Amino acid sequence: MDSRAERTMTRNLTALLAGASGLVGGECLKRLVESAEYGRVIVVTRRDLGAPARHPKVTQLVIDFERLGDERDVLRAHHVFCALGTTIRKAGSKARFQRVDYEYPLHLAQLARMNDARHFSIVSALGASRSSPFFYSRVKGDVEQGLRAMRWPSLAIFRPSVIAGERGESRPLERASEHLLRLAPATWRPVAASDIAAAMVAVAIESPPDVTIIESRDIAVRARSSR
Numbered sequence: 001m002d003s004r005a006e007r008t009m010t011r012n013l014t015a016l017l018a019g020a021s022g023l024v025g026g027e028c029l030k031r032l033v034e035s036a037e038y039g040r041v042i043v044v045t046r047r048d049l050g051a052p053a054r055h056p057k058v059t060q061l062v063i064d065f066e067r068l069g070d071e072r073d074v075l076r077a078h079h080v081f082c083a084l085g086t087t088i089r090k091a092g093s094k095a096r097f098q099r100v101d102y103e104y105p106l107h108l109a110q111l112a113r114m115n116d117a118r119h120f121s122i123v124s125a126l127g128a129s130r131s132s133p134f135f136y137s138r139v140k141g142d143v144e145q146g147l148r149a150m151r152w153p154s155l156a157i158f159r160p161s162v163i164a165g166e167r168g169e170s171r172p173l174e175r176a177s178e179h180l181l182r183l184a185p186a187t188w189r190p191v192a193a194s195d196i197a198a199a200m201v202a203v204a205i206e207s208p209p210d211v212t213i214i215e216s217r218d219i220a221v222r223a224r225s226s227r
């Protein structure tokens, strides 16, 4: 096969990304536009991303996630990446937090699945469990369960510990835990946002069948093996 034909073969995937204005989502966007496997990246966001959205591969949809269903026809992609998330403090209540970390990802997944998407990748969290005593971990466990119930041909769940990277906002508690956890066993050690993104894209390209859980300690290894 000549190199032109090969390029045509490898640049045919469309990615759909939610959370691109965030730390992990921003890194995912960089990876996706650099990847030869993806010819198009649809970004759903609630605010204009600026320069990254002007890349020729990128189609930006600035939307209100409360009205995600209105966008159903354009949410068409082979692979979906969800790095949405908030905190109870930022969202203002547990119910608002749940909308962003549970309802929006599941709604996005349902719409993309109806449009025949084949792989869904989500950033969950270390300790996600429906039976956790912690509300945050329970919501993450619930969203994981909701996605499993949709029976994706390929579902990847990433469960990072504290995420390390440069943020535009100050999160002193996360910063403090990041410093403390650098000395902790691998299970709890912070994970770089760039490693999570690299691993998400690598696993999506591979699209292993059924459900793949990538625990925090394995994320950097997955990311390294993709380079």
Ligand SMILES: NC(=O)c1ccc[n+]([C@@H]2O[C@H](COP(=O)([O-])OP(=O)(O)OC[C@H]3O[C@@H](n4cnc5c(N)ncnc54)[C@H](OP(=O)(O)O)[C@@H]3O)[C@@H](O)[C@H]2O)c1
Residues within 6 Å of the ligand: 018, 019, 020, 021, 022, 023, 024, 025, 045, 046, 047, 065, 083, 084, 085, 086, 100, 101, 123, 124, 125, 126, 160, 161, 162, 163, 164, 174
């Ligand atoms: N931070 C950590 O240490 C940590 C650890 C483990 C797991 N996680 C999980 O990892 C995921 C990604 O984390 P991150 O640190 O990359 O998140 P982040 O930087 O806070 O980004 C979150 C993304 O979600 C979007 N978002 C928030 N509220 C929204 C709303 N109401 N409507 C539409 N979009 C909304 C944000 O958009 P705007 O920019 O418009 O707000 C942003 O794109 C989250 O699910 C988080 O729970 C985080």
